[in-house]
Amino acid sequence: MSLLRPDLAVIADHIPDGARVLDVGCGDGALLSDIRLRKQADVRGLEIDPANVAAAVGRGLPVVQGDADTDLGYYPDKSFDFAILSQTLQTTRRPDKVVEELLRIGKQAFVSFPNFAHWRGRLSLLWGGRMPVTRLLPERWYDTPNIHHLTIDDFRALVRERGWTIDAQWFLNDERTTGSANANLFAEHAVFLLHA
Amino acid sequence: MSMDSAIASTDQRFGLRRSVRLPGPLRLDSGASLTPVDIAYETYGTLNAQGSNAILICHALTGDQFVASQHPVTGKPGWWTRAVGPGKPIDPERHFIVCANVLGSCLGSSGPASTDPATGEPYAMRFPVITIADMVRAQAMLLNHLGVEQLAAVVGGSMGGMQALVWPTLYPDRVRAVLVIASTARHSAQNIAFHEVGRQAIMADPRWHGGDYYASGDSPSAGLAVARMAAHITYLSEAGLTEKFGRKLQAREAKTFGFDADFQVESYLRHQGISFVERFDANSYLYITRAMDYYDLAEDHDGSLARAFSETRARFCLISFDTDWLYPTAESRVIVHALHAAGREVSFVELASPYGHDAFLLDAPDMNRVIDGFLRACE
Structure with a gap:
C-alpha cells in the first residue's frame, strides 16, 4: 500500500497512532508525510540537504535544516515518543553519540542501516580485494557518504556496551523482511527499535 | 456572502493607498505615548466570513506599504511582487493581505516628519524613539480597526522578520503562523x-x-x-x-x-x-x-530567547540565505534552537543564492516553494 523504502515501511508500520516523531535525516519527508497521514503522527524532521528541506517544507512538513552530528543537542529530553535515524547512522561523524542523542530526545529510537557484513560484500572483499560496490551500496570508496561502515553485530555490540535495550529488530533482504538467524550474514538492512 | 463582499468592496477601510488616524494613545517602550497615530497601509483580497485568511506582511527598514502595487514616488512595481500576487504563495485570491508603513517611517504613518499636535510643527527629533515592538503594537491597532482578530500568518524579511518574530510574543492568540526570512533575534554589534x-x-x-x-x-x-x-x-x-x-x-x-x-x-x-x-x-x-539596534528579543525575557517564545502558539518557518552576511544563517539557527527548546513547531531552511541579504527580494523559486508549502500547511 505504501511506496516507502522497505526499511521506512517497517518503521511506519510500527508507529502507533498519534505518536510524536522526530525523523533525523528525513530526506524529502516521505516517511513523515506517510505517518502524518496514516497515523496522525505529530511529526518533525531534521535534514542536512537544503533541496530536500525545501521539498519537505513545500509539502507542509515542519522540517529544519541541520546536521545530526551537531544539532541534536538543542532538542529537549524525551520530547518525542520516537526518534528515527534511517540509513543515516553510517554517514555521521560520531554514530555512537548520535544514537545516544536519539535515546535522550526520544523515549524510543528506530535505527536502520545497511549491513556491511552481508555475504555479497564479504565475497567481494575476500575474492576481489576491493571495497564492495553493490546495488544497495552503489558508491565507490572515495565518493560514498558512508564514512562509518558497520555490521549488525557491530551495532549489537555497541548496544550491549552502552547498556541500551533492544525492543524489536527487523532484517531486510531483497526488500523483504527476513529471519534473524544469521542476519549478520544474510540481511542487507537492519532496523532496530531501542531505548536507553 | 455576495452581500458581504459587496459591502467589503465599498468599505473605505479596504484597498490600496489607505490611511487611518487612530486616536491612540499608543504606549511606547520608551515610556512615552503617541497620539494620534497615523497608519498608511494597503489591503489586497477580501477577509473571508470566518476572518481566517488574513496575512500581515511586514516591510524592511526602507520598505513601504506598496508590497504589490506601484510605488507612488518611484513608479516602480511593488517591492515583493515575486511572492505576492495572483498565483503567488501570498495570493489575494485566497488571502486578505495587509501591509502597513511602519511607525517612524515617512510614507504616511506617524514619524518624525509628522506634525506634533503639541506644537503644530513637524516632530523632527522630538518624535519619541520607537522600537520594533512599538511598530508591532501599531500594526495590532490597525488590525483592530480593520476587524482582523487573528492573523493566519505574519510574514516579513529582514526588519520585517523582526516584527514577525515579535508578533507572537506580544499577541500569542492573534497569530497562527510566523514566517521569518533573512532576519535575526537581535542586532549584533556589527x-x-x-x-x-x-x-x-x-x-x-x-x-x-x-x-x-x-x-x-x-x-x-x-x-x-x-x-x-x-x-x-x-x-x-x-x-x-x-x-x-x-x-x-x-x-x-x-x-x-x-x-x-x-x-x-x-x-x-x-x-x-x-x-x-x-x-x-x-x-x-x-x-x-535606532529601533533595529534596540531590538533584542531575548533581552525582554531575562536573556532567554526560548523564554521569549514560551507563551507563543504559532507555527514558525525561517528562511536564510547562504551569502547573507548581514543576518547570516547562524542567526536563524539561534532562533530555531530556541523554538525547539520552547517546544514550538518550526521549519527552517538555508537557501543558496548569490545575492546576499537582498536575495529575499529577488527571484528565488525555492523560497516561493517553501513559503507556499508552509502557508498551505497552516491553513
Missing part, C-alpha cells in the same frame, strides 16, 4: 556599527540642522545618500558584487587618476544613494535604524 556609520553620515551633513530641516525646503540628502551607500553594501554579497562589477571601469577606457566614479561599483552605489533620498526621509532613517 549590525549596530553599520547603522551608526549611516546615522553619523546624516548628522554630519550641515543641512541636517539637528533634524529641523523640514521648513527649509532642504534636507541632508548627501548624508542620507552616504548612509544608504554604506548600508547597501551590507545587502549584497562579495561574490555578487564581483560578478556584477568586478573591477570594471565606468564608461571609460582607463583610470582617470582622480576621484570621479571610475569604477562601475562606485557609480552604482552613488546611484543607489541618490535615488534613495528621493523617496526617504533622513530623520526616519535615524529612528528606524
Whole structure:
C-alpha cells in the first residue's frame, strides 16, 4: 500500500497512532508525510540537504535544516515518543553519540542501516580485494557518504556496551523482511527499535 | 456572502493607498505615548466570513506599504511582487493581505516628519524613539480597526522578520503562523556599527540642522545618500558584487587618476544613494535604524530567547540565505534552537543564492516553494 523504502515501511508500520516523531535525516519527508497521514503522527524532521528541506517544507512538513552530528543537542529530553535515524547512522561523524542523542530526545529510537557484513560484500572483499560496490551500496570508496561502515553485530555490540535495550529488530533482504538467524550474514538492512 | 463582499468592496477601510488616524494613545517602550497615530497601509483580497485568511506582511527598514502595487514616488512595481500576487504563495485570491508603513517611517504613518499636535510643527527629533515592538503594537491597532482578530500568518524579511518574530510574543492568540526570512533575534554589534556609520553620515551633513530641516525646503540628502551607500553594501554579497562589477571601469577606457566614479561599483552605489533620498526621509532613517539596534528579543525575557517564545502558539518557518552576511544563517539557527527548546513547531531552511541579504527580494523559486508549502500547511 505504501511506496516507502522497505526499511521506512517497517518503521511506519510500527508507529502507533498519534505518536510524536522526530525523523533525523528525513530526506524529502516521505516517511513523515506517510505517518502524518496514516497515523496522525505529530511529526518533525531534521535534514542536512537544503533541496530536500525545501521539498519537505513545500509539502507542509515542519522540517529544519541541520546536521545530526551537531544539532541534536538543542532538542529537549524525551520530547518525542520516537526518534528515527534511517540509513543515516553510517554517514555521521560520531554514530555512537548520535544514537545516544536519539535515546535522550526520544523515549524510543528506530535505527536502520545497511549491513556491511552481508555475504555479497564479504565475497567481494575476500575474492576481489576491493571495497564492495553493490546495488544497495552503489558508491565507490572515495565518493560514498558512508564514512562509518558497520555490521549488525557491530551495532549489537555497541548496544550491549552502552547498556541500551533492544525492543524489536527487523532484517531486510531483497526488500523483504527476513529471519534473524544469521542476519549478520544474510540481511542487507537492519532496523532496530531501542531505548536507553 | 455576495452581500458581504459587496459591502467589503465599498468599505473605505479596504484597498490600496489607505490611511487611518487612530486616536491612540499608543504606549511606547520608551515610556512615552503617541497620539494620534497615523497608519498608511494597503489591503489586497477580501477577509473571508470566518476572518481566517488574513496575512500581515511586514516591510524592511526602507520598505513601504506598496508590497504589490506601484510605488507612488518611484513608479516602480511593488517591492515583493515575486511572492505576492495572483498565483503567488501570498495570493489575494485566497488571502486578505495587509501591509502597513511602519511607525517612524515617512510614507504616511506617524514619524518624525509628522506634525506634533503639541506644537503644530513637524516632530523632527522630538518624535519619541520607537522600537520594533512599538511598530508591532501599531500594526495590532490597525488590525483592530480593520476587524482582523487573528492573523493566519505574519510574514516579513529582514526588519520585517523582526516584527514577525515579535508578533507572537506580544499577541500569542492573534497569530497562527510566523514566517521569518533573512532576519535575526537581535542586532549584533556589527549590525549596530553599520547603522551608526549611516546615522553619523546624516548628522554630519550641515543641512541636517539637528533634524529641523523640514521648513527649509532642504534636507541632508548627501548624508542620507552616504548612509544608504554604506548600508547597501551590507545587502549584497562579495561574490555578487564581483560578478556584477568586478573591477570594471565606468564608461571609460582607463583610470582617470582622480576621484570621479571610475569604477562601475562606485557609480552604482552613488546611484543607489541618490535615488534613495528621493523617496526617504533622513530623520526616519535615524529612528528606524535606532529601533533595529534596540531590538533584542531575548533581552525582554531575562536573556532567554526560548523564554521569549514560551507563551507563543504559532507555527514558525525561517528562511536564510547562504551569502547573507548581514543576518547570516547562524542567526536563524539561534532562533530555531530556541523554538525547539520552547517546544514550538518550526521549519527552517538555508537557501543558496548569490545575492546576499537582498536575495529575499529577488527571484528565488525555492523560497516561493517553501513559503507556499508552509502557508498551505497552516491553513
